[in-house]
Amino acid sequence: MSKTSKHAPKIICISSGKGGVGKTSFSVNVATALAQSGKKVLLIDGDLGLANVDVVLGINVRHTMRETIEEGRELASCLVEITPGFQVLPASSGVPEMASLSYEEQAFLTSSLEEIIDRFDYVLVDTAAGIGESVLWFNTWSQVNIVILTPDPTSLTDAYALIKVLATRHGKKHFHLLINSVKSKKEGKEVFDNMRTVLERFLQIRPLALGAMPQDAQVSQAIRQQKPFLLAAPESRASQEIMAVAQRILAL
Ligand SMILES: Nc1ncnc2c1ncn2[C@@H]1O[C@H](COP(=O)(O)OP(=O)(O)OP(=O)(O)O)[C@@H](O)[C@H]1O
Ligand SMILES: [Mg+2]
Numbered sequence: 001m002s003k004t005s006k007h008a009p010k011i012i013c014i015s016s017g018k019g020g021v022g023k024t025s026f027s028v029n030v031a032t033a034l035a036q037s038g039k040k041v042l043l044i045d046g047d048l049g050l051a052n053v054d055v056v057l058g059i060n061v062r063h064t065m066r067e068t069i070e071e072g073r074e075l076a077s078c079l080v081e082i083t084p085g086f087q088v089l090p091a092s093s094g095v096p097e098m099a100s101l102s103y104e105e106q107a108f109l110t111s112s113l114e115e116i117i118d119r120f121d122y123v124l125v126d127t128a129a130g131i132g133e134s135v136l137w138f139n140t141w142s143q144v145n146i147v148i149l150t151p152d153p154t155s156l157t158d159a160y161a162l163i164k165v166l167a168t169r170h171g172k173k174h175f176h177l178l179i180n181s182v183k184s185k186k187e188g189k190e191v192f193d194n195m196r197t198v199l200e201r202f203l204q205i206r207p208l209a210l211g212a213m214p215q216d217a218q219v220s221q222a223i224r225q226q227k228p229f230l231l232a233a234p235e236s237r238a239s240q241e242i243m244a245v246a247q248r249i250l251a252l
Helices: 023-036 053-057 065-071 103-117 133-141 153-170 185-203 217-224 237-250
Strands: 010-015 041-045 080-083 086-089 122-126 144-149 176-182 208-214
Touching: 010 023, 010 133, 023 041, 023 053, 023 080, 023 086, 023 122, 023 217, 023 237, 041 053, 041 103, 053 086, 065 103, 103 133, 133 153, 144 153, 153 185, 176 185, 185 208, 208 237, 217 237
Parallel strands: 010 122, 010 144, 041 086, 041 122, 144 176, 176 208
Antiparallel strands: 080 086
16 A cells, blocks of 8 residues: 555554553543544554443444454444544453464554554554553554653652653653643642653653643543543533643644
């Protein structure tokens, strides 16, 4: 297939060292915000082991990536439209890690992904937590790497471990940090500054600040409603910060 006339989307990976820090919630809402500003957005549920974008959005998954890879079908048949301009490529529950896909299956997954991403302006990948094979693969595949952490000290050390592996073994040098669940702007800045100090001292990496999301009951309420909080509570503080983050992403 000719690559010359292809439109290249921006591929953005959303990861964290520690689990449960808000990757899926953030990804779904940033995707919604980017789509609201007229962009065509694809959100890939990169958690091949434990799907959760479909749960947060309350969508029924007809075909999963795993089945599609196994059956050699077009990945486009898996896409689910959430709002105009926002589509999801769901994963499926209970399937093994990327590492357990054969070399041929991995190659097929890569070429299938490259075929469907052309029609989008932004491709977001919501990865699993930690430093598993699929996490490293999706981060290497992406141009923009967002790492989410919270004020919880273990989240800082786990984020450091992830960044260290990506920097030392995969040549990644640019990271955008998103601090989630902060009680104040000041707390967000403190967490960012701590992380920056450690990254500069030990890895010679200067991270960029993408934003600080407030701890907001509307976020967990929206998850229970299986709706993006940007739609369920557009006036919430979380929605305001997501809009600001989306603007920063548009300016990248
Ligand atoms: N800013 C926030 N304010 C309040 N609660 C939040 C916030 N962000 C996330 N949460 C809560 O934290 C929980 C975990 O969020 P989410 O599922 O998005 O995390 P995750 O990083 O994707 O988890 P996993 O590592 O399991 O994939 C959710 O139940 C959500 O309600
Ligand atoms: Mg998740």
